Amino acid sequence: TRFDTATLNEAGLSEFYNKAASNWKSSDGMDMNISVEKPYKPSAEESADGFKSGSYNAVDKVITWSMGINYNRQELGEVTLTDPITSNQKFIPGSVRVYKYTIDADGSYHKGEEITGDARFTITEPTTSLNTLTINISEVGTVDQFMFEFQTSLVGEVVNDEQAYKNKAT
Numbered sequence: 111t112r113f114d115t116a117t118l119n120e121a122g123l124s125e126f127y128n129k130a131a132s133n134w135k136s137s138d139g140m141d142m143n144i145s146v147e148k149p150y151k152p153s154a155e156e157s158a159d160g161f162k163s164g165s166y167n168a169v170d171k172v173i174t175w176s177m178g179i180n181y182n183r184q185e186l187g188e189v190t191l192t193d194p195i196t197s198n199q200k201f202i203p204g205s206v207r208v209y210k211y212t213i214d215a216d217g218s219y220h221k222g223e224e225i226t227g228d229a230r231f232t233i234t235e236p237t238t239s240l241n242t243l244t245i246n247i248s249e250v251g252t253v254d255q256f257m258f259e260f261q262t263s264l265v266g267e268v269v270n271d272e273q274a275y276k277n278k279a280t
Contacts, residue, residue: 111128113126113150113152114182115152115156115157115159115182116159118152118157119157124151124152124157125149125150125151125152126149126150126151126152127147127148127149127150128147128148128149128150129145129146129147129148130145130146130147131143131144131145131146132144132145153217155178155181155217155219156181156182156217158181159179159180159181159182159184160177160178160179160180160181161176161177161178161181161219162175162176162177162178162277162278162279163175163176163177164176164275164277170265171263171264171265171267171269172202172261172262172263172264172265173199173261173262173263173264173275174259174260174261175193175259175260175261175262175277176221176257176258176259177191177193177257177258177279178211178219178255178256178257178258179191179250179255179256179258180250180254180255180256181213181219181255183252183253183255184252185250185251185252186250186251186254187249187250188246188247188248188249188250189246189247189250190244190245190246190247191244191245191246191247191258191279191280192242192243192244192245192279192280193242193243193244193277193278193279193280194241194242194243194277194278195236195241195242195243195262195277196275196276196277197270197275198264198267198268198270199262199263199264199267199275199277200262200263200264200265200267201235201236201241201243201260201261201262201263202260202261202262202263203235204235205259205260205261206226206233206235206243206245206258206259206260207224207226207258207259207260208224208225208226208228208231208256208257208258209221209222209223209224209225209256209257209258209259210222210223210225210254210255210256210257211255211256211257212255213255219257221257222257225256229248230247230248230249231245231246231247231248232245232246232247232248233245233246234246243260245258
């Protein structure tokens with residue numbers, strides 16, 4: 111079956127329910143029935159229509175961030191993606207790369223062909239006055255699944271004693 115996570119999110123719900131019922135007459139003429147309801151909870155990627163993760167290289171003190179949009183393969187039109195660079199991270203200029211990605215039947219995703227130079231993308235790198243990465247995409251169609259990678263540096267910085275650096279892309 112097909113489902114739309116946007117309607118689920120708008121309703122403030124986290125699961126879809128599917129109910130099946132069967133009614134029949136037994137061989138001795140008795141009315142019989144049974145019904146079963148089963149929930150389906152979409153993955154985090156399905157619910158957010160995308161994903162974001164980061165990996166840290168302790169030798170180089172660099173975090174490589176990966177984020178994907180249009181996991182649900184919808185007609186999105188014009189899209190603006192913003193990602194504030196938080197804490198003591200320093201954006202590495204020129205590090206943004208754009209790729210296509212694919213999804214397997216089990217929901218795992220794989221980076222594909224690099225398309226960084228595609229004319230649909232306008233990338234505005236963070237500055238000292240506005241520490242936010244902004245990516246404008248002129249058109250996102252149903253077959254467009256884009257993964258963006260960029261890097262931040264912690265060279266010369268004390269690595270936070272927190273368990274994680276958190277950047278939330280919108």
